Amino acid sequence: MSLELPVDVTDNLEARILGGLDEEQRHVASTLTGPMSVLAGAGTGKTRAITHRIAYGVHSGVYKPQQVLAVTFTARAAAEMRTRLRDLGVGGVQARTFHAAALRQLQYFWPHAVGGPLPGLLDHKAQVIAESARRLRLTTDRAAIRDLAAEIEWAKVSMLTPDTYLKAAAGRVEPAGFDLTTISRLFQAYEDVKTDRNIIDFEDVLLITVGILQEDAKVAATVRDQYRHFVVDEYQDVSPLQQRLLDLWLGPRDELCVVGDASQTIYSFTGATSRHLLEFTKRFPGAEVVKLVRDYRSTPQVVNLANSLLAARTKQPRRGGSDPWPAPLELIAQRPTGPEPSFTECADDEAEAAQVAGRIRTLLNEGVAASQIAVLYRTNGQSEAYEQALASADIGYQLRGGERFFRRKEVRDAMLQLRAGARAAGTDPVPQLVRDILANLGYTAQAPQSGGAVRERWESLAALVALADELDKARGSAAGGVFTLQDLVTELEERAAAQHAPTVQGVTLASLHSAKGLEWDAVFLVGLSEGLMPISFADTDDAVDEERRLLYVGITRAREHLALSWSLARTPGGRANRKPSRFLDGLRPQSSSSVQSRTGAKPSRRKQAAPAVCRVCGTMLNSGAERKVGRCQNCPPTYEESTFDALRQWRKDTALEASVPAFVVFTDATLVAIAEARPQSMQELSRLAGVGPAKLERYGEDVLRILSDN
The missing domain is CATH 1.10.10.160 (Arc Repressor Mutant, subunit A)
Structure with a gap:
């Protein structure tokens, strides 16, 4: 039931905490007691609803902040929740992952319940x-x-x-x-x-905590006295072990709010199941169920495609399946109309990567920030083609799961400088102080024209400046509060511990699984062919259903621009025996199906261009590397060893100086092609595969000089 407060108090709280929430979100935020299940579709503001619920409960006096435990599934999500709660004036609330919360309890209770030092963590x-x-x-x-x-x-x-x-x-x-x-x-x-x-190991942390809570009534009573109110986000992803731990935390009480969407269950292979979410009202018969279906993230075009994907699921008898397919939430778009999603069929993987890079360049030219563009794929092994295509197009990118932001040298140096500056900070606004301090490390108001390591260092520092601006706006004078440089340092230290990195400029390359919980203005879903989507080993109805949900998650990451693509062959000139994903049947207009070549042309489906052949023996060339060189692997190279060695040494030195992998400068195949063709001019060099305009301008003179000297 909703809380009843004096009129003046209620009006003030509603203005500060409940203002701006829609009807369903407001109901979630103002219903503070009893069990509640929030079925929240993608982009419907679930995190906003539950953080405002906690804030409303604390400010109204119903919750004590130290007695609230908010649980989610990633350290980043927990850190974001803590940040939002602080912005709402609520400190002291514990927002943690299951593992972090259990580990904290285990470290505290181990000496009393078990004795001796806690074992090391694997x-x-x-x-x-x-x-x-x-x-x-x-x-x-x-x-x-x-x-x-x-x-x-x-x-x-x-x-x-x-x-x-x-x-x-x-x-x-x-x-x-x-x-x-x-x-x-x-x-x-x-x-x-x-x-x-x-x-x-991490699973032991949960298992041992469960064991202590089950066996030691005093420990269980202490925990239940500490935490009176629980909120669990992404509840569709809980495992039986996590559910058991939650049951022990809760005890006989029912002060539990769970939030989830069964259509976004994509971690069944780790033991996650949506059954706990779907059967919540069986355990708590009096629980309120609130559905959040107003999508504030995506355009109607994106939302309609997402709805259609789920609605198109087969009704045929299930094979080897056990979990029910729940009726999906039908999202209702709240944003203005946008462009229609595009569907593109490409001749091969190389062509698909090239056309994606070309479209990204167009978006960048139209003013879409690189940090608001993502390329999402089913397996991490698909990333290399897109890394090379973006590097060839001179487009910066960040590989999700690559080097962590807070481990970068320039970021570590910046945090040291900011920490020192906080001890002697003057009265200047925090954003200006940050700019002044980071100027010593190379930050400038304008981005450098050069690329490579210089640009990457600048982008890291620029991300810290942007975060300072954002936090000062949310918590500083503009918000009626005081935000100091020490507050920023504390925020950065917490984010570093949780690996909650600020936004860095650069196109994001990520797997569909790692994209969960994120969103971008433009999303490219690539490799949507049978065998990859659904993946080849999805051989039961349950597994195929999960693949459909994974694609749904990918679609709903896009705010405005959405592009879906697939290729007919793995390599240029290879057999075109791939088929588009079955999930696209009935979703894509037939007229949109087109075969994109490496140059972006659209050859006829009935008349393919003749495959390239080896210039030495005349056999067909099967790989992209062979086509770049113009020679099959069975024929011996025609370059001089000294020339090739000189080019390789130059590439190594250039890559080290720019702090990039060697292939970003030139791939091995392109280097071989250069050594064998020995171009005499920039024009001749530009004709070689792998030497685009950006690389020609950046490296052309060096390459011609090396060829002339060798």
Whole structure:
């Protein structure tokens, strides 16, 4: 039920906390007691609703901030929630991941409940799994170890032991080609190695905390006295182990608000299940259910496509499936109309990457910021083609999952300088102080014209300046508060601990899974062919359903521009035996289907251009590297070794100076083509594959000089 307060207090709170919320969000934010399930579609403002709910509860006196625990699934999401709560004037609320909250409790209660020092925490399983495999004389490679680690994680979050694993895993795909009995033995060996080394993994943190809460009534009572109100975000992704921990935190009470969307369940392979969200009202029969369906993120065109994707799911009998397909939330777009999503069929992967880079260049020229553009793919192995295409087009990019922002040298130096500056800060506004301090590290108001490492360093510093501007606006004089340089330093330290990086200029390259929770003005969904979307090993209805939900997540990341593409062949000149994803059936206009060549032309589907042949022996060239060189791999190279070595050394020096991978300067195939063709002029050099206008301008003179000297 909604809280009743004196009129003057209510009016003030409504203006400050509830103002700007829509009817459904307002209901979530003002209903402070009892169980509540919030079914929130993509882009419907769920984080806004629950943070305002917590703020309203604290400011009204119903909640004590220290007695609220907000749980989410990533450190970044938890950090963002804490930031939003601080902006609403609410400090002291614990917003953490399940693992972070459990670890904090375990560190506190271990000496009393178990005794002795807490075992060391294992960051990565690979080394321990490799040792376990050696004990059993099993042959493994890196890919097998990764698959085995995933299987052990699934077993542990499903609360299985090596003894109970065999029965529960019946029917599962055998990871890394090992039978389930072998996996069970490896699971036991893994646990033995950890015991020998006195270490625990992240799943153990949850399991041990659950065990202590179950066995020690005093510990359970202490935790339940500490936390009285719980909010769980992304509830569709909880595992059985996380649900068990939540049950123990909650005890017999029902002060629980959960938020989720079954249509965004994309982590079933880790043990996550939407069943807890869908069956919430069975456990709490009196629970309120609120649906958030007003989409404030995306244009009607994007929203309609997302709705159509879910509505088009097959009604045929299920094969090997168990979880129900819930009726999806039908989103209602709130933004003005925008461009129609585009569908592009390309001749091969190289052509697809090239056309995406060309369209990104167009968006950049139209004023769309690079940081507001993303290329999303199904597997991380697809990124290389887009890295090369963007590098060739002289477009900066950031690889999600690459070097972490707060580990960059210039960022570490900046934080040291800001920390020192905070001790002697004057009365100047924080944004100006930050600019003055970072100027010593190379920050300027205008971006440098050069690229490479110089530009990357500037972009890191510029991201810190932009964050200072943003926080000062939200918490400083403009918001009626005081925001100091020390406040900024504290914020940066918290963000560094949570890896909650500020926005950096550069096109984002990311897998669909890692894009969850993010959004961009323009999104390119690439590689949408059968075998990649859905992935080839999705061989049950449940697995295919999850792939459909994964594509839905990708579509709903886009605010305005959305482009979907696929290719018919893996390599230039290869067999065009790929088919577009079945998920696109009925969604794409037939007239939009076109084959894009490497140059962007649209050749006829019936009459393909003749494949390139080797200039030495006349055989067909099958790979992009062979086509660049004009020679098959079986024919010997025609360049002089000294020339090729000189070019390679120059490329190495140039890449080191710019702090970029060598292939960003020129790929091996392009370097071979240069050495064999020995162009005499800029015009001749420009005709070679892999030498675009930007690279010609940047490296052309150096290349011609090396060829002349060798």
